[in-house]
Amino acid sequence: MHAVASPAAARPARRLALAGWSALPDALHAEWTKLWTLASTWWLLAAAAAITVAVSAAAAAGATCGPLGCAPAQTGADPVKISLTGVDVGQVVVALLAVLAVGGEYGHAMIKVTLAATPRRLVMLAAKAAVVACWAIIAGTVAVLGSVLAGGLILPGRGLSAANGYLLVSLGNGPVLRAALGSVLYLALIALLAVGVTTAVRDSAAGIGLVLGLLYLFPIAAAALPDHVLARHLEQVAPMTAGLYVQVTVGLQALPLAPWQGLGVLALWALGALILGAVVLRLRDA
């Protein structure tokens, strides 16, 4: 029985694996085509960038010095983080884009066609994740560049100027570049997290609900917790709060984690979600 089960079983497993992954470029091409031929992708990309820049600009325009004066010690203000506030909101659209890229396949049973064309499921998932992350990076770059530009133009007029001792919001500054680059990667990791979660639950509505719940649950709980030690622990393991440490340029010593470590926490969440998604994809019928 075993002998006739499959000619492929006779081949060395190693070659089989290689044969599967050699389909990656084609899978990438397929996923790329699927995504960019959807009108909704373009709308969502434009919305992600526009919303991020608009919220960032509004946050910068709303910044004030407070009653004690404009010195950095008095306000505690972080001009870079203010300039990048829009990422808190824009990530909803990026997550939605990622969720739809996966959930849309299940919604219309397209997944059966996809898996017929790319039977190596992990190859399909890797290709999809890569394409979605790529789009998120494109949208994120536009969004973050716009936000930094808006912050650099607006904040000095609100008293948070280099003359008052604040960091100049310009990509020429090391910490600003780190925060900007980190924010783009943050959005890409949020997209990967959403791909993983949605692959695991196989439904776009449940996927977006879970992803947004995961993102906003921790900071709200941490803000309300009376126990500040527990709240700090919660913040340093939460995908959103830890991931956004990468935007901080003031009071780094007080942060529970270094900026890149915080982004690493989010990367672990994204990796965990992708592994969970991969396991579910492998084990369950489509």
Add this chain to the structure above:
Amino acid sequence: MTVIAPYRSGQRPGPDGFAQLLHAEWTKFRTVRGWVIGTIVAVVVAAGIGLLGTGSGQHFCQQVASIGPARSGADCGLPVFRLGPDGEPVSDSFFFVRQPLAGNGSITVRVTSLTGLLPSSNPNGPPAPTRPGLQEWAKAGIIIKQDTGQGSRYAALMVAGGHGVRMQWNYTADTPGLPGIVGPASPRWLRLTRAGDVITGYDSADGTRWAQVGTVTLPGLPSTVQAGLFTASPDDNQESQHLGGGVNAGGGPTQATAVFDHVTAPGGSFTGGYVGSAEIPGTGGYHQAGGRYTVTGSGDIAPIPAGHGGPADAAATLTSYLLGTFAGLIALTVVAAMFMTAEYRRDLIRVTLAASPRRGRTLAAKAVVIGAVSFAAGLVSAIVALMAGTAITHARGYYEFPVAGPTVVRVVIGTAALAAVSAVLALAIGAMVRRSATAVAIVIAAIVLPYFLAVAAVVPLGAADWLLRITPAAGFAVQGPYPAYPQVTAIYSALSGYFPLAPGAGFAVLCGWTAVALAGAAWLLRRRDA
């Protein structure tokens, strides 16, 4: 010519009333396992997250004990706060230059100056106030008080640091008199008159033309009360807005000094002393020379607001028990949106509309079913969260900020109504966009995101207030358990349960958005092909 009679089914038509439609929609809901699970998840997370807010480490208990005199050193002692006549926590400590007032009578003074000291702006400075300046609610004037016990009934007429003449009574009531800052060039005459249980306050700029500020009935006032001059100056809550993240509460004790003359009081000599005790020993006192009384004091005669950054920071609140509501709303949003969009995904909508061709009615039936289910889910989660939260708080010996019974009922029903209307909003958005993920994202961005931006202090307080006024997140106001007091400086943030709109108004904003969405959904449902 043969006439072919059109086919008519021998079956009698079934009833097609609204009740049948409701039954059909309810059957759809309860037979989809994922939706039932989603609803249960909503209840569990909404109730469970609140439990996080109920307890923490030992420092919490010590912090409470340090606020007020605990009954014993070991346990955290209940009640911790002095309670006012209506059972609300109050601060009642001030320097009181008093004399007994028997029967009816009246006391008149002229206030010529009110100055003060604020905490040093250096965070590592001395604890005692050193910086010249007046706390905006520093108060000096005359008071008629039941006795010298903290929390007893009173009526007082005063000049406040930055708020002109005020008449206040029984801690929570406050009404304005003459505006303007008091000083040697603009003195203020104050008069309190007692007639039975009725106390009336008058003010005047020149001592001849008097105007009534307010009149108040204090039932059960004994025949002999304490009357006299007082000065108080509440802690300075230097709420510095941490731009782009959090609110810092700093500050510390302040003190104020007032100068009185033209004192007319029926009793004999005055005695001076603190009601309660001075926060910093040694502050406070009075001296009299040639009819001029100089009175220095700190403390406050006012209600204590609940929540973060104030004296009640460590007390558990209803708001913390109900913290999980937003997470429950996310789950309910998913269920409610899918209740509509799943019809489109599987083309079930054609069957549904064939069975019930009047599309508006179908939408209404769906709204009723999902609203009722969400109302029940919200009700269960709120009751469980409040009961469990209260039980845990009491079992651990922590302090729970007191709240009136009718308010608890309003908060519980309000939470259920918030869940119901949010679910209907999700259903309506789902009917409009017909894609579940997009609908869920829109509703979460409309309800949970503004709440997050306000609560996690991502945006400044002013912007947060506007978000909670105009977005559907205004509906969270139905959960606001405690009144905000304009006459008490505090951080009234959504995190502590203070919303910029009154409960009914906030809920009306959410209902307004939902009504617009439902109307749009009904219009699109009629206009579009299914």
